[in-house]
Amino acid sequence: MANGSLDSWLFSKRKGDNMLDWSQRFNIALGTARALAYLHEECSDHIIHLDVKPENILLDHQFCPKLSDFGLAKLMEREQSRVVTSMRGTPGYLAPEWLLPHAAVTAKTDVYSFGMVLLELISGRENTNFSLGKEQWYFPAWAFKMVGEGRPMELFDKRLPLEELEYFHKEEAVRTVHAALLCIQDNPALRPSMSRVVHMLQGHVEPEPLNSSSNSRSQSIAPAPIQPPRRLLCAFASSRSDVKHLRNLIPPGALGGLSSSSSSSVGGAGAVAVAAAAAAASHGSQKCIPPWPVKGDVILLRGPGGGDYYGVVRDVRSDTKQMRLALLHRVSSESRWSVREEETMWRHWNESIKTLDFWVVLRWSTVAGHGYEKVPVEWTVK
Structure with missing residues (x-):
């Protein structure tokens, strides 16, 4: 792919024209979400990727994302909703349910990994960075805190022009942060499907309150803080x-x-x-x-x-x-x-x-x- 993998753009020290702007990041997020929705819901046999991470998102000459590396993927028949398998994936993007004995994983495992990637697209940094001190070293917990305090715009990559982002893309940007936090909830049942994530990113549906269940989406429920493992x-x-x-x-x-x-x-x-x-x-x-x-x-x-x-x-x-x-x-x-x-x-x-x-x-x-x-x-x- 002409522009390599996503991690080389997010985590390198590229400056100026070599940096992804917000529109490019959002389109990469939306394209990857569509790819996962296709695998989970539209294939004749459903596929769980099980290794969604920036290194496996490749970018063509127009920065259109291509989800790659299906070496760890699992094929499921349409009537299956879960599959028991050995632990597979990459630390930092692994969903918590992998830690359960005889883990039966579902498509929601990919949703969690996508949420972690989405946070890295937003921040331009790796989710775990021990050099950043006791509050910001684990970005998902920091993001949850900032959203709870009504300060989501402070989460975005400092290399992005904040005034432009706030003026032209604020609603879209805040919606993206909210969608990412919904994706990384500990309980797989509370994570949205990838097709719903696509609709949330596009603004076709409103993201539900964090930590709400299907029976109480109309109610505002105090979200449970995200803690590092x-x-x-x-x-x-x-x-x-x-x-x-x-x-x-x-x-x-x-x-x-x-x-x-x-x-x-x-x-x-x-x-x-x-x-x-x-x-x-x-x-x-x-x-x-x-x-x-x-x-x-x-x-x-x-x-x-x-x-x-x-x-x-x-x-x-x-x-x-x-x-x-x-x-x-x-x-x-x-x-x-x-x-x-x-x-x-x-x-x-x-x-x-x-x-x-x-x-x-x-x-x-x-x-x-x-x-x-x-x-x-x-x-x-x-």
């Missing part, structure tokens, strides 16, 4: 050099229950301890999102006989790619788990299938080998 919070903490101030950087409870009131000795100090562990593991890298488990992660593992089981990471050796685990078992229901066994051996972390970010600590206790430190020993699943 816990592992991104750990990575952000690891990028800060002064551990003493980590308590001010991490929202209470955001590290999977480490500020649980069930243990007065943990609280904010526990969050700092985990962030410090992540800092040690990342070797001080300023922009590294750890690809390995970090202390406190609940992970899904593959057993020797092919069965899956669960464990919590007690410690990590980043130099040898090893982790020490406590194995979990179900206590009394489908959603409550406790420690069955504290392992002394060190496992290679490639044994883990995926990290599970939706576990909430219920109970803390002292564990042999941990001294007086209280560690989580019982969880529930949201």
Whole structure:
């Protein structure tokens, strides 16, 4: 393609005529949305792309977008609404439902990825940038805050002429921000279909209030704040050099229950301890999102006989790619788990299938080998 991929235009240091103006960005967004709507709803067999990102949006000589790279795509028969598959895609654009055991993904997985791309088209920056400080480093959360405060125009790429954007394109621009935030809601059922996204971008339908359901679209419902995934919070903490101030950087409870009131000795100090562990593991890298488990992660593992089981990471050796685990078992229901066994051996972390970010600590206790430190020993699943 004559103009390469979208990421080379959004994230490079191009100046002047080599920068995408707002009309070009909007047309790229609309064209990509139409492509996904065609795949999801108009093909004889429906297709979920599963790797929507700027690198896979190619631009021809007129900057018309072409959705490319179907290497991870899944074909669905028309009567299917979901498909069970192994995790696939690119970190930063993966929908939260990938973290569920035996994830059954739908077309709404692509909707989430498209929403993340749409935010990058708006801002001209990557959604995660640890150099931007505690408020703006995760752009989706910052965008949600600005929209809630009635300041959506502050989200746009500073290289764009703001006066021109406000005078000629403000309604379209604000509508695009709203559509992007609807696309990245945690609950797939609340995300619009891609055909509806197309109509929203075109102004044919009004975007519904954030976090509303199909039964209450006529009502204005207070939106739930968008929070960075816990592992991104750990990575952000690891990028800060002064551990003493980590308590001010991490929202209470955001590290999977480490500020649980069930243990007065943990609280904010526990969050700092985990962030410090992540800092040690990342070797001080300023922009590294750890690809390995970090202390406190609940992970899904593959057993020797092919069965899956669960464990919590007690410690990590980043130099040898090893982790020490406590194995979990179900206590009394489908959603409550406790420690069955504290392992002394060190496992290679490639044994883990995926990290599970939706576990909430219920109970803390002292564990042999941990001294007086209280560690989580019982969880529930949201």
